[in-house]
Amino acid sequence: xxxxxxxxxxxxxxxxxxxxxxxxxxxxxxxxxxxxxxxxxxxxxxxxxxxxxxxxxxxxxxxxxxxxxxxxxxxxxxxxxxxxxxxxxxxxxxxxxxxxxxxxxxxxxxxxxxxxxxxxxxxxxxxxxxxxxxxxxxxxxxxxxxxxxxxxxxxxxxxxxxxxxxxxxxxxxxxxxxxxxxxxxxxxxxxxxxxxxxxxxxxxxxxxxxxxxxxxxxxxxxxxxxxxxxxxxxxxxxxxxxxxxxxxxxxxxxxxxxxxxxxxxxxxxxxxxxxxxxxxxxxxxxxxxxxxxxxxxxxxxxxxxxxxxxxxxxxxxxxxxxxxxxxxxxxxxxxxxxxxxxxxxxxxxxxxxxxxxxxxxxxxxxxxxxxxxxxxxxxxxxxxxxxxxxxxxxxxxxxxxxxxx
Amino acid sequence: xxxxxxxxxxxxxxxxxxxxxxxxxxxxxxxxxxxxxxxxxxxxxxxxxxxxxxxxxxxxxx
Ligand SMILES: Cc1cc2nc3c(=O)[nH]c(=O)nc-3n(C[C@H](O)[C@H](O)[C@H](O)COP(=O)(O)OP(=O)(O)OC[C@H]3O[C@@H](n4cnc5c(N)ncnc54)[C@H](O)[C@@H]3O)c2cc1C
Ligand code: SF4
Numbered sequence: 001x002x003x004x005x006x007x008x009x010x011x012x013x014x015x016x017x018x019x020x021x022x023x024x025x026x027x028x029x030x031x032x033x034x035x036x037x038x039x040x041x042x043x044x045x046x047x048x049x050x051x052x053x054x055x056x057x058x059x060x061x062x063x064x065x066x067x068x069x070x071x072x073x074x075x076x077x078x079x080x081x082x083x084x085x086x087x088x089x090x091x092x093x094x095x096x097x098x099x100x101x102x103x104x105x106x107x108x109x110x111x112x113x114x115x116x117x118x119x120x121x122x123x124x125x126x127x128x129x130x131x132x133x134x135x136x137x138x139x140x141x142x143x144x145x146x147x148x149x150x151x152x153x154x155x156x157x158x159x160x161x162x163x164x165x166x167x168x169x170x171x172x173x174x175x176x177x178x179x180x181x182x183x184x185x186x187x188x189x190x191x192x193x194x195x196x197x198x199x200x201x202x203x204x205x206x207x208x209x210x211x212x213x214x215x216x217x218x219x220x221x222x223x224x225x226x227x228x229x230x231x232x233x234x235x236x237x238x239x240x241x242x243x244x245x246x247x248x249x250x251x252x253x254x255x256x257x258x259x260x261x262x263x264x265x266x267x268x269x270x271x272x273x274x275x276x277x278x279x280x281x282x283x284x285x286x287x288x289x290x291x292x293x294x295x296x297x298x299x300x301x302x303x304x305x306x307x308x309x310x311x312x313x314x315x316x317x318x319x320x321x322x323x324x325x326x327x328x329x330x331x332x333x334x335x336x337x338x339x340x341x342x343x344x345x346x347x348x349x350x351x352x353x354x355x356x357x358x359x360x361x362x363x364x365x366x367x368x369x370x371x372x373x374x375x376x377x378x379x380x381x382x383x384x385x386x387x388x389x390x391x392x393x394x395x396x397x398x399x400x401x402x403x404x405x
Numbered sequence: 406x407x408x409x410x411x412x413x414x415x416x417x418x419x420x421x422x423x424x425x426x427x428x429x430x431x432x433x434x435x436x437x438x439x440x441x442x443x444x445x446x447x448x449x450x451x452x453x454x455x456x457x458x459x460x461x462x463x464x465x466x467x
């Protein structure tokens with residue numbers, strides 16, 4: 001019987017285990033996860049779970065966030081708290097942190113991302129990141145009284161965190177060197193409208209300057225900017241992007257690890273047999289847009305890629321080609337910020353032209369729809385506060401035109 | 406099969422209605438309505454709906 005090793009025990013790893021069973025793999029499946037927790041849902045960590053601050057323990061938080069186990073995966077062996085240090089693709093082994101060597105016939109890379117840290121001098125106490133339950137608990141424990149919070153980075157997670165902390169009664173400033181919040185995805189006009197909306201609610205944005213150091217002795221007391229200004233801060237949340245967890249595959253010449261793990265359209269890792277990559281770490285071409293491989297850090301991608309990667313792996317293990325139509329998932333994400341709900345389909349960041357086609361950018365609460373095109377073709381849409389009843393229609397605009405390749 | 410949505414969790418994301426339109430529906434007020442006892446042949450769609458619900462509010466019984 002063939003055995004599959006899944007490295008990474010979060011959403012992508014779990015969904016791949018489920019889909020391997022659904023695709024007819026009956027051999028052993030082992031999931032290796034560095035975190036001590038079983039797979040759990042991350043998006044609430046910057047939203048409801050951070051908001052309902054009151055002293056939930058790690059176990060209570062996990063109880064709320066853990067994904068339910070399907071009966072089909074009852075016999076999947078989850079090795080939690082187990083980091084995979086390296087892999088040997090020709091011997092078909094992985095080596096665990098303990099030194100133990102395990103063998104596999106099929107390998108799934110599902111190791112996701114970790115937050116990038118700011119490399120600036122200063123005290124470390126009071127500095128936070130947000131990706132895991134443990135990060136969320138540590139941040140919450142530090143919010144025992146009204147704080148001066150500086151969020152560095154105005155991407156989606158940074159903005160959500162800023163909004164949640166404002167609602168909790170903290171004073172919040174967001175520093176972003178490159179432009180209005182979420183500018184790269186939303187485009188300048190919508191991004192500036194969101195900034196104005198959040199400023200009205202009480203968040204201060206400092207757009208343009210970079211952070212040169214944190215001030216204070218033991219604990220952060222401020223954030224020094226390259227303009228000379230110093231922002232008062234006893235909490236700093238660094239939300240400046242991510243680093244791909246690919247070190248365990250380092251040194252394998254056949255792989256392209258320049259940004260995540262390069263795969264073909266079937267999620268087979270380029271340069272390998274019987275190795276697939278899934279979730280945030282997978283860099284795959286999507287014929288919905290073009291043939292350029294990209295990573296997609298959205299919650300729906302682990303589930304979508306798991307289906308395809310499982311089918312690819314099972315076909316490979318059975319010695320047949322996958323023979324499936326082109327894989328063209330519609331990227332989708334949502335974000336909750338104060339009284340705004342964003343829902344996006346496609347890849348708005350690819351656009352050369354952005355047009356708000358419904359609503360008024362001065363009144364986001366009332367509902368706004370923005371469309372993103374490239375060379376005249378729709379590549380993305382962002383709805384702000386539109387009814388969920390509209391989502392199907394917005395998503396189907398992409399389904400209709402796929403696939404092109 | 407039996408389907409339950411924990412309405413204290415549900416945030417009307419409507420992803421379920423895309424995955425299993427015969428079982429879940431977002432009404433004109435933007436609120437979720439669903440069939441608690443759908444036909445067995447909807448199982449795959451309902452499982453898909455449970456997977457894609459961002460707050461994991463959908464429970465499938467038997
Ligand atoms: C705070 C926050 C809010 C978010 N909000 C949204 C949102 O509103 N909408 C949206 O669309 N998306 C959101 N996302 C993104 C979404 O959660 C991710 O796309 C998703 O978690 C990716 O899942 P994954 O399994 O690919 O990777 P990850 O969740 O990163 O999981 C990878 C796992 O692999 C483990 N691992 C890494 N290296 C090793 C190793 N060598 N050995 C063993 N295990 C290892 C890690 O510990 C981790 O548990 C949010 C993310 C965060 C952090
Ligand atoms: S997907 Fe989940 S949150 Fe959204 S409407 Fe359905 S049950 Fe509610």
